[in-house]
Amino acid sequence: MWTLRRASFRLSTRRGVNAGASRASAVKLVATTSEENEAGIPQSRQITYGRFLSAGMGRVSLKFAVGRHELSSQAGASSTKDDDDDLEIHGSNDESDADLSDGDEDGEKPHDELELSDAEIDPTKKKSQARWTQLKLFKVILNAPGLSVDSALSKWAGQGKELSRKEIFLAVRELRRRKMYGRAFQLFQWLESNKKLEFMESDYASQLDLIAKLRGLPQAEKYIESVPESFRGELLYRTLLANCASQNNLIASEKIFNKMKDLDLPLTVFACNQLLLLYKKLDKKKIADVLLLMEKENVKPSLFTYRILIDSKGHSNDIAGMEQVFETMKEEGFEPDIQLQALLARHYTSAGLKEKAEAILKEIEGENLEEKQWVCATLLRLYANLGKADEVERIWKVCESKPRVDDCLAAVEAWGKLEKIEEAEAVFEMASKKWKLNSKNYSILLKIYANNKMLAKGKDLIKRMADSGLRIGPLTWNALVKLYIQAGEVEKADSVLQKAIQQSQLQPMFTTYLDILEQYAKRGDVHNSEKIFLKMRQAGYTSRISQFKVLMQAYVNAKVPAYGIRERMKADNLFPNKTLANQLFLVDAFRKNPVSDLLD
Structure with a gap:
């Protein structure tokens, strides 16, 4: 782990690392001071870590001390790039970020509902056959109108139908796969109220996860108090931690992590990975702190741990560091999977190292692509990133005769990236005739129209979606907003989004708001910029540096002072990077002084 930490992240000179003989001493968080950093913003408030003692609901930051030697995590330290903190879980524009969204890619999940695996369902059946068996109970729930899932289940049970743990697991898994969390929650409520299932910790964890997704983190945390104490274990808390991290809620994530240590729950690689994933997006400087903790507690990294570290180094344009982490991973006995290979290829492509990227793509493809068609979707996207239209065409021909829906959608995306609109449309039409596509599938083509300023075609596609x-x-809102923005109709994009929210009460993506905010900021429209900034907060998106940077640009472009902006950032426990510090100086410079008043 020490090798990994050194290979992974070298801290800035302001943060000094000394981990010599006393490295084996107890890890302990110490209080930060309230002295101001270079930008004039005070440091984070304190928590203590003997066993990671919590600071309650207050602002939380991590600052580790190893014996007398300190490894601090100062939020004001400069990062490798000004926009390191612009990463976003929800609706990220970065493809590699999608590979790291929930930890599911490497088999790490907050919990396995009902603790059943495919092998336990029926080890002799193929997955397609196993999934077919789940449709019995699943169809009953799916076809139940509105909020009447409980009556449909009561009728099902009244007919003498068996409600085994296996059948319930299959139904819940399918509902989750389709993101039908409300119906899954109704199923659990019915099971509990009718005593049809003897609940275990995994079942309580499933309910907790659904509550967090449907009703928010405060309600999920409150639910834990109603769970029998004997079932309030690591699985329950790590489920809450995963939801906090997935919502980019840094304060809540650190609070739950501290709570787990306070309760003497085992420290797992899953919990550490949640913090790493969150810090990769919001505060890379704290990644080394988590690695130090893992080393001290003898928590071995998983393949997903390495993927997070590799992705973070790639985003920082530190290709040498990325390769060093990769070599460390192999030395520890891990073999790269296709997701990790794709991650490396994307970062090589972004760094302009096309030969290295192509070499990885050849490894992914192997000698006989027809025997491993399941990699075609990945190859189509990666070759499109490289601008290799001939390779995209070659890969598509391999799977064109017997395409899967994933292959078609990847081809649509690839042709769109290469600005081959007709080819993208042709594949999409073929797929729409072969399968019943959903809104997410349509959004791929809609995004292509948006990127190519094809407003009329985009509108027609949305009408087609509604008619279907x-x-x-x-x-869809995100793509529609981009369509109007690309057409120069920012106010229309704003009004369409507000109407959509009022009609459905759903939460728009973070990037949808940010796109509109950026356009108002470019105009120096402070009023509308502040309006969108406020709506982002009301929608539940915690303020972050990226939002303040865009908001500050509105004030800079308008050449007006931003009164109270430092206090607003301080209240959100945010600390300016170099770019934002410069913007703060500019908006301060617009303040009037006695001389300017005389001149006016």
Whole structure:
């Protein structure tokens, strides 16, 4: 782990690292001071870590001390790039970020509902056959109108139908796969109220996860108090931690992590990965602190740990560091999976190292692509990133005769990236005739129209979606907003989004708001910029540096002072990076002084 920490992240000179003989001493968080950093913003408030003692609901930051030697995590330290903190879980524009969204890619999940695996369901059946068996109970729940899932289940049980743990697991898994969390929650409520299932910790964790997704983190945390004490274990808390991290809630995540240590729950690699994933997006400087803690507590990194570290180094344009982490991973006995290979290829492509990227793509493809068609979707996207239209065409021909829906959608995306609109449309039409596509699938083509300023075609596609009975949700809104923005109609994009919110009560994506905010900021429209900034907060998106940077640009472009902006950032426990510090100086410079008043 020490090798990994050194290979992974070298801290800035302001943060000094000394981990010599006393490295084995107890890890302990110490209080930060309230002295101001270079930008004039005070440091974070304190928590203590003997066993990670919590600071309650207050602002939380991590500052580790190892014996007499200190490894601090100062939020004001400069990062490798000004926009390191612009990463976003929800609706990220970065493809590699999608590979790291929930930890599911490497088999790490907050919990396995009902603790059943595919092998336990029926080890002799193929996955397609196993999934077919779940449709019995699942169809009953799916076909139940509105909020009447409980009556449909009562009728099902009244007919003498078996409600085994296996059948319930299959139904819940399918509901989750389709993001039908409300119906899954109704199923659990019915099971509990009718005593049809003897609940275990995994079942309580499933309910907790659904509550967090449907009703928010405060209600999920409150639910824990109603769970029998004997079932309030690591699985329950790590489920809450994963939801906090997935919502980019830094304060809540650190609070729950501290709570787990306070309760003497085992420290797992899953919990550490949640913090790493969050810090990768919001505060990379704290990654080394988590690695130090893992080393001290002898928590071995997983493949997903390495993927997070590799992705973070790639985003920082530190290709040498990325390769060093990769080598460390192999030395520890881990073999790269296709997701990790794709991650490396994307970062090589972004760094302009096309030969290295192509070499990885050849490794992914192997010698006989027809025997491993399941990698085609990945290859199509990666070759499009490289601008290799001939390779995209070659890969598509391999799977064109017997395409999967994933292959088609990847081809649409690839042709769109290469600005081959007709080819993208042709593949999409083929797919729409072969399968019933959902809103997310349509959004791929809609995004292509937006990127190419094809407003009329975008509108026609949305009308087609509505005529097909598809739900117009946040992904579609995001593409529609981009369509209007690209056409120069920012006010129309804003009004369309507000109407959509009023009609559906759904939460727009973070990037949807940010796109509109950026356009108002470019104009120096402070009033509308502040309006969108406020709506982002009301929608539940915690303020972050990226939002303040855009907001500050509105004030800079308008050449007006931003009164109280430092206090607003301080209240959100945010600390300016170099770019934002410069912007703060500019908006301060617009303040009038006695001389300027005389001149006016």
